[in-house]
Amino acid sequence: MEHDLQVTSREAGQPLLEFASLRMINESKTALRRAIAEGRLLLNGAPAHPNKPVRTGDEIALPEGMEPTPPPRPGLELSVLAEDECHLCINKPPGHTVLPGRRGEGAEFYEALVARVNRAAPEGGPYVRPHVVHRLDRETSGVLLVAKDTGAARNLGLQFQRRRIEKTYLAVCEGRFPREQARLDIPIERAPGSVVQMRAARKGGKPAVTDVEVAERFGHFTLLRLQPATGRQHQIRVHLAAAGYPLAVDSFYGRREQLTAESLSAITGRAAGPPGRPCLVRSPLHAWSIAYRHPGTGESRRQQAPLPDDLEAFLELLRRVDPPGEGRVPLQCR
Numbered sequence: 455m456e457h458d459l460q461v462t463s464r465e466a467g468q469p470l471l472e473f474a475s476l477r478m479i480n481e482s483k484t485a486l487r488r489a490i491a492e493g494r495l496l497l498n499g500a501p502a503h504p505n506k507p508v509r510t511g512d513e514i515a516l517p518e519g520m521e522p523t524p525p526p527r528p529g530l531e532l533s534v535l536a537e538d539e540c541h542l543c544i545n546k547p548p549g550h551t552v553l554p555g556r557r558g559e560g561a562e563f564y565e566a567l568v569a570r571v572n573r574a575a576p577e578g579g580p581y582v583r584p585h586v587v588h589r590l591d592r593e594t595s596g597v598l599l600v601a602k603d604t605g606a607a608r609n610l611g612l613q614f615q616r617r618r619i620e621k622t623y624l625a626v627c628e629g630r631f632p633r634e635q636a637r638l639d640i641p642i643e644r645a646p647g648s649v650v651q652m653r654a655a656r657k658g659g660k661p662a663v664t665d666v667e668v669a670e671r672f673g674h675f676t677l678l679r680l681q682p683a684t685g686r687q688h689q690i691r692v693h694l695a696a697a698g699y700p701l702a703v704d705s706f707y708g709r710r711e712q713l714t715a716e717s718l719s720a721i722t723g724r725a726a727g728p729p730g731r732p733c734l735v736r737s738p739l740h741a742w743s744i745a746y747r748h749p750g751t752g753e754s755r756r757q758q759a760p761l762p763d764d765l766e767a768f769l770e771l772l773r774r775v776d777p778p779g780e781g782r783v784p785l786q787c788r
Contacts, residue, residue, distance in 0.1 A: 457521045461512040465580060470497055471504035472604070474514060479568060479581040480523050489517055525581060528569040530562050535597060535757045540606040540750045542571070545759040548595040548736050552586050560592075571602055587611050591688070596623070596741025597759040601749065609749035614685065620745040623680045623690060624669065624761065626738035626768065627699040628709065631668055631676040638664045638693040642686045651706050652688045654696040662686045664693045670769075673776040674721050675702055677769065679742075690739060704737045712736075724775040734768050 459477050468476075474486045474495065486495065493501040494517035497508065508514070516522075533545040546552070546563070554561035564584075571582040584600050585607035601607035613619045641659030645651040663683040670677035676699070682689050688707070694700055695707035705711040713734040715727030726733060743758040761769075 457516045459514040459516065459522065461508045461510055461514070463510045465508065466510045467507050469505045470502055470508055470514070473508045473580075475583055476580040477514075477522055477578075478516075478520070479525050479572065479579065479583060481520060485520075489520065495520075522578065524577070525568045525572040525575070526565045528566040530566040532566050532570055533759075534570070535759060536755075538750075540603060541599065541601050541610070541748075543744070543757040544598045544600060546590055546595055546598045546741070548593050548762060548764070551592045552589050552598065567600060571600075588614055588685070590741055591691075591737070591739070593736040594739045594741060595759070595762045595765070597744045597757050598741070599744060599746065606749035610746065613746055617683065618747065621682060621741065622743045623682070624740045624742045624765075625678050625680060625690060625694065626702045626734075626765070626772075627676050627678055627694050628702050629674065629676065629699045630671060631666070631678060631699055634668050636666045636697075638666060638697055640693055640696050642689060642692055652686070652692050654692060660684075660686055662689050662693065664690055671778040672772045673778065675772055675776060691737065701737050701739060703734050708737075718771075718775065722776040726771060726775045733771060734764070736764070738765055738768065740765060 459474075461473065465473055465476075471483065471487055471490060474490070475481070475483050478486060487504055489495040490502070490504045496502070496515040497506065498512055499515065530547075530550070533547070535543040535545055537543070544567070550563035551560035552563060554564055567584045571584050575581050582602050584602060585604070587599050587601055587607055587610040590596065590598055599610055601610055640662060641655040642652050642662040643655040643659035645653045661684060665681045665683065667679045668676055669679045680690055691701060691704055691707045695704070700708035702708070703710055703713050710717065712732055714729070715731040715733055716729040718726040718733050740761055741759060743756060745754070745756040747753065748755050
């Protein structure tokens with residue numbers, strides 16, 4: 455059975471693909487683009503280019519198996535740091551991918567975003583399709599910028615491209631970082647045979663720079679404040695590992711996939727809890743703050759995401775079983 459959509463005066467002028475994507479909120483743009491290219495999604499009964507502007511009263515015929523459905527009900531409650539008509543900032547929880555995989559796996563976070571931005575949308579649309587303008591790894595928590603329309607997405611994307619956005623991360627690395635401040639200027643390349651893992655470049659590679667500052671010292675670990683000047687995949691994780699101070703837990707670039715009380719006790723020489731008890735089960739990397747220009751007004755904005763409970767608990771444990779030798783430095787967002 456085919457379903458038809460009709461263009462309203464409010465939607466006139468949009469490219470066909472954009473129109474379809476805002477009505478078919480549960481279909482990926484890739485699937486819609488393919489349906490248009492294959493002539494299965496028709497404009498006024500005929501194939502059309504995905505960028506062809508639609509007009510008031512135009513009819514779009516959808517192919518078999520593709521029908522307009524309302525946004526999904528959220529299965530995840532989002533922590534919203536700020537929101538207005540063109541963008542929002544989310545405190546992303548650890549353990550969630552930002553975008554679904556090719557087969558739709560790991561969609562919980564993105565579906566919650568879709569539900570959030572469409573909570574007041576009219577039945578049948580048009581809906582809002584959130585634009586994630588930068589990424590955080592699955593295990594990384596913290597502040598994430600999301601645009602609500604293509605104009606805001608383009609504006610924020612250019613700010614990232616021109617390096618006008620300042621990102622600050624907090625991370626717990628293994629070892630006592632030797633300097634109070636440092637700049638890690640280490641080119642990065644993809645690890646041979648992997649589509650995900652990166653490494654410090656043996657020769658050439660893409661330029662990558664991370665500024666590092668000690669936030670708090672412990673006996674065998676260091677809490678770092680980091681500002682990446684470039685945005686390479688896994689940049690902070692690769693840079694810390696290459697410098698000899700990997701994240702306390704990192705399945706790709708560190709020494710372990712989790713930190714148990716038994717292994718922490720062996721490192722610090724103090725009882726951290728009963729053997730086998732997990733103390734840290736993910737990479738201790740948190741996107742702490744982001745400074746940018748508002749995509750609509752151009753005003754300077756800064757959003758900060760508090761540390762999640764698991765990292766707060768781990769830091770408190772380190773203060774107890776791995777006390778610093780030089781005193782604690784209070785966290786300051788700069």
